[in-house]
Each structure stands twice: as structure tokens, then as C-alpha cells.
Amino acid sequence: MNAELVVRLAYLAASVLFVIALRGLAAPQTARRGVVYAELGMALAVAGTLLRREIVSYGFLLAGAFAGAAAGTLISLRIPMTRMPERIAFSHAFGGLAVALVGLAEHSHRVRDGPPMNGVELAAAGLEVTLGAVTFSGSLVAFGKLGELLPSRPIALRGQNVVNGLLAAAALALVVVPVAHPEASAAIYAAAAVALVLGVSLVLPIGGADMPVVICVLNAYAGLAAAATGFALRNDVLIVCGALDGASGLLLGRAMSRAMNRSFSNVLFGAFGAVDARAPEAAPPPTVASVEDAAVVLSAARTLVVVPGYGLAVSQAQHALRDLATALAAGGCTVRYAVHPVAGRMPGHMNVLLAEANVPYDELFDLDAINADFASTDVALVVGANDVVNPAARTDPASPIYGMPILAADAARTCIVLKRSLAPGFAGIDNALFTRPGTLLVLGDAKKTLGALAAAVKAG
Template sequence: MEYFINISYIVASALFIFGIKMLGSADTARRGNLTSSIGMLIAVIVTLLNRDVNDGNSLSFGLIAVGLLIGSGIGMFAAKKVQMTGMPELVALFNGFGGLASLLVGWAEFAKEGNFNNSEYPIFTAAAVVFAVLVGGITFTGSLIAYLKLSGKMGGAATVFPGQKLLNAVVFITLLGFGVVFVVTGASWALYIVIALSLLLGVLGVIPIGGGDMPVVISFLNSFSGIAASAAGFVILNNVLIVAGCLVGASGIILTIIMCKAMNRTLVNVLFGSFGSSSSTSQEVDGEMKALSVEDAFYVLEAAQSVIFVPGYGMAVAQAQHAVKELAEILEDNGCEVRHAIHPVAGRMPGHMNVLLAEADVPYEQLCEMDDVNAIMETVDVAIVIGANDVVNPAAVEDESSPIYGMPIINVHQAKSVFALKRGQGAGFSGLVNTLFFRENTRMIYGDAKETITGLVSQFKD
């Protein structure tokens, strides 16, 4: 039986790896998701058949069934009811619950054993419990703060106060100290202090990070949830959990680094730079925004030979992706070359805009990387910015005093004409004023993005 279980775990791990590989392409992403799901199904079934997971006793399948029903119900509700605008918050919550699960596994293993003296490696097992609790607790409360910021239930600006970094350092060192006490003595009170401090550190670690950096925070916490799961695997000696956690942790870290490079910032700067605090976002821009009607925009687009759509979170809010696809098809039929430029950190979670456009069946070959469109931007007749802010802000390349100076952007300001679709004149989620909106070649089209795009479609059809 043990041989069969180990072989099954190897098969499940291989399916995880192949599934993640297929997620790298839009053509194979759904198949990759299914492949990884099959791997997880194999791992779960084999684990339930393994009597050793319950010290040789039969498992309580009734309780397991109840848990599956509750979890499946929550998952189905989330899949059916949560809109794409709420997906970043949902991902943050799922990351948090993954961390909480790892924390509970570590605590439950200690509660069941009382001590690890009977373990073959008592010090290692105790250290694994501390690590699972530490990372899981930070992931849980940190993800809750990210959820509150993304959902608007908490201000998106960075929350900073004097001595904050020193306080965080003291809490972390104290946490490690009590962790050592638990490993050496096995005292339950030390573990409970570790749990409390890890939960506190998650809050203190995320509140000084501004809303504009939330996509990076989400991918980083996703990595943490994987690391916590791997630590839980060491606690209960489950090989497939260790492998799955390592895969999630490694892929999350890689994605985090990619996104940091896309912003020309280091991970340390994102986590400790307090970007988005009130002191870093105040600025004034000379000039005024110039409005344009849908009718006038139609005449410009009718004569355009090259158009680039640049989606942002505003497109998700308006659910305008299907209307964007329809307008793009009309422009193509009119002899216009159409592209969609996606910045790596556009939206409020990694891949947010890619998912939206894929949902609308926008041809994959029309999706362009930032560097590719920047090379031809000066030849583009019209760039249509739909609810994007920082990722098209010229201050990143022109204003050395700007908090985002040095961040690679989509250079829509170099296009011959720019249409900026925006609900109002307010700043973006990060709180920075976008100097693009004040340039001579930019015209603002105010209102709901879906209604604006639909209006342009109607103009072409009339």
C-alpha cells in the first residue's frame, strides 16, 4: 500500500508541474488548470485511503463529507456570484484561508501529540510547527488587510507612523525568540504567543503598503500561502503537500519578482517603502483636462489606421471587455490595425486584464507586451486608455520627483491621439495624479467605460 501511495503522489506532483507549465499560454491555460485539478484529486483520494494519516485508525468520512460540502458550497458561490471586479479581493481571501489552514494544521498536530518526544525528529517537527504557524499567521492577517484595502472597506493609502519599522522588527525578533522557546521546551504557552505575534505581524506588515502595490502583495502572499502549506506538509509528513506547497511558493516568488521588475522597484522597496502614503502622493499639475464627446471621438476613430487599447481596472469595473472586443472587430473591418497593450501590473491582481480579455474571446495574437507596443507607439493614430492610471503616467519617465519615477510604462503619450475613458477627474487607486490627462494630444471621455464604448459601436453601425 505504501508503494502505491508514493507512486500516486509522484504522479500527482508531475501533474501539478505540467499543469503550471500549461498555464503559461492562453491556449493551454484551461487544460493546465484541469490537469493540476486532476493531480490534486488523485492526491486527496490516495491520502484518504491511507490509514496511516490517522495513526492506523479509520477516518471519520462523515466529517470529511461535511467539510467538502461546506467548502464546495463556498467555492460555487464565489464562482457564480463574484464579479471580475471582486476577483482580486477573492484571491486575497483565498490566500489568507490557505495560510490559516496551515496555521491550524501546525497547532492541531501539537494539540494531538502534546509533545514531540515520541517523534523520530522531535526538534525538527517542533521547528516545522513554528514555521507553519509563523508563515500561516502572517499570510492570514496580511491577506485580510489586502482584502479590506482592495474592497474599499479600508483606505488604500499606506498607513505609517513613527517607529513603525522598529516595532515590526521587535515583534519579529520576539516571535522568533518564543519560537525557539517552544522548540526547546515544548511549552504550549510559547506556541500560543507565536500564533498571536504572527497574526499581529501580518497586520503590521501590510498596512504600510499602499493600494497601488496590492498586485505585488497578492502574488507575494500567494507565495507565502504555498510556503506555509509546504511547512504543514513537513509537520504531518505528507510528501505531496510539501511538493504542492513548494510549487506554489516558488511560482509566487517568481511572479512577484517579475512584477517588481515591471515597476522598476525591488521587493524590499515595495514592502518597506510606504509607497502610497499621503506624503508621497500630493502633487499639482499645470493645465486642464480637455473633454471630448463620443460623437467627436467616432470621427477620429473612423479615419484611424492604427488603434491600441490599453485596459486598466476601470474596464473591469465597467465590465466593458465585450464591448471593447466588438469595437475592435468593427475597427478591423474598417481597415484599422488593432492591438491590446497590457502592462504587467495593470489591474489589481496579476493577470487581471488578460483574464478579462480572454473572457471576451479577444484574439490572443492581438495581446501585446509593453515593450512591443512602445516600439511602435509614435506611429499609432489613437491610443484608447480604459481606466488605466499609473501604468500610462508620463511622470514615471519625466518627473524625477514622482514616487513612480523609473517605472516602465506604456508610452501612450507618444501616440498621435489619446482617448482616456474615465468616470471623473479623480486620481487613481495609488492616489497619484496622471499627467497624461493634461497633455495636448489627450482628450477625456467621461462616463461609464462600457456605455462609452457601446456608444462608439452604435456610431459605427448607424
């Protein structure tokens, strides 16, 4: 049997293992085994590739692989769970970079060694490089926003969408023109440059609260870029993995958009939260409570539902929250957690944080599973969440978040809201939950407040 066939069979086996791995992620009990399958698949694909006769020198290859693997391991072992969205954005950037560079390397090889690329090959390589470059620069901006290296509010120019449209058209033209004029193949470098600018310009106008969707879209782009590489290199396993990754990004992005009752395009091109032109209505003053008062209310509760939000991640309060929950549970209170799909900055963000703090996953409930139970709940404890519990989404057709499915924390008998300050929430929208009768606002850093609450509950 010739080596080429062995390589292709190895790629086929790898593709199957990846699908089995993703199937394992359907339940927490099987997920870790799934990852082992994926690792096996990757090992097979790499081993198969080493058999390919094109590969004649190993020095640079091994140096790059060891450097990348060492850095990847180090980062992944050390990064705190609260920074997971940045970690994901960062790896999308690297995925895009790798793909774009592979395309440029292939182009330079064909220019140097011939035969020159023909139209279809140039289009595939151009698409690969363009998608890779957009993913790279867009993900770097997302990384900067998530890590607060850049302001997380939307930064939009007037006519931003027109500019982006023109940039996209220019990149596309630079990909398509060489199809008819293969001698103009250097256009691929121009396409890469335009795509880098486009990536920045696409993500800058998107606000922090919309990051869950952006991360998913960048995930899909990274997948499509990998698939385009597969087309350019005629490599099946790249096409399969690209398709799987792209499908995952799109599905997650759609779930996130739905959880905000908005369309993909509205999130991506709406510069949401840039301005809230409506005059603030005269709201009644909120009831600000002391830690002691809140602790008394919590101690008396028989049922508690915790609603975590991005503020929990910002103040790294997941362990303090778990302490409080344990103290309350010891007193006979039933504690559960209600996780909104867009709570936090990426899909599943809150679940990972709570899992890190040893909250068993059977105490975590999603929107549909728990919303009906708020009415029979003594206390809803809102920790650093805002829009996902804003009743305006149900009642105020003029509100920018109208129609978004929200957690019905306002249906609970008492609502305790932990909040950094009286300033309005992320999207700058007033929240009637905070000012309604029956809501107690406890101001301050969530971690400190939760610690003080736990101490007071234990002492009482």
C-alpha cells in the first residue's frame, strides 16, 4: 500500500474520532472520555502527516511545535477560569494566524518552485488567507476588549457599516480578480492586509455585553478558514474539522442571539449600547440595605435561587458565593443557580466558574428549567447580573432589550441584588428590578459582600 493512502486513511480515522469526541460532550459524564478521543484523533493526524514524503526536514517543524505546545500548556494550566473568554478569543486569533500563514506559505512556494497556482487554487488560497486574517485581527480586538486592554464599550464611527462593507468588497475583489488573472497572484498579500483592517473594524463597534455572540462568530470564521485551507491543500481532514468548528460557532452564536432576542446582523452591525437616547424616567429611589439586613433575610429563606452575571467573574466571587451557599444550605435552605445563556462574556461562562467553585452541576439550571420556580422562591440573589433580570424586556416595548427572554427574579418574594454601585448597568439601561419594592440593594464589591454575608449567616 502506498504511503499516500495510509495518510488519507489516518485522516479519515481522525475525522471519525473528532465526531465521536464532540458526541461525548453531550453529557458531563462522557465529556472527558470524548476529549481523549479527540486527542487520539489529533495524534493520528499528526503521525500520518509525518509520513508524507513532502516533509524532508524536521528542525524548524519540531522547534515550532515544541514552542507552541509548551506555551499552550503553560497558559492553559495557569490561566484563571474567570479569564476563559480571553483565553478563547486569544486561541481564535492564533487559529486564524496559522491558517493565513499556511496560505501565504503555499503561495510563496508555488511562486518560487512552480507550477504557478491557477485561478481556482488562487481563489481558495485567497479565501483562506482573508478569513484567517479577519479572524486573527478581530479576535485580537475581542481579546483586548475582554481583558480591558481596550475599552469594552462600542467604538463606532459614523458610517462604520459602510466602511466595513467597502473593506469586505475590496477583500473579496482581491480574492476574485486573480481567478481571471492568475499573474496578479500577489493580490493575496493585499487581500490579507485589507482583511486585517476589516477584522479590527468589525469588532471595535461591538460592546462588551455582546461579546458572547462575537466570540461564537469568530469561532465560526476560524472554522471556515480551516475549511478553506482544506480546499486549497485538498486535505479532507481539514475540511471536516473546519466544517465541525464552523457549525459549532454558528449554532452557539444563534443560541446566544436568541437569548438576547436579536438577530445576528443586529448584534454584529448594530453597535448596541452605543447610545441610549431616551431620557431616564424618574425612578423611585432603590432600597439600599446593609449586609446585616440582607443576612437576616437570607437566613430566613427556605428556598434561594442565585442569578450570577458578569460581575461575579469580574470580582472573582465564585468561591465566596459557594461559601455563602454552603452556609445557607447547612441551615436547611435549598440553593439553586439560574444561569442565563448570555450571562457573562461567552457561552457557558458562568457554568465553568461555578463548577470551579465546586458547585455541583445538578444545582445549575438554565432559563427554561427554572423560570417558573421563581414565583415560589423566597429569595432571588442577583450577583453582578443586570440585563438578564431586567423586567423592561417583558414590559417596555421601547427598551432596547425588549423581547429578550429574562430570568424572572422579580417574581421571587424578595430579591437581593449585589451591585458595585448605583451606576446604570453595562448597556446603560435602567433596571426596574433594582428600584421595585421588595428588592434590597447591597452595594460594594461582590466578593467582599458575599464574604461578609457568609460570616454574618454563620454567626447568626
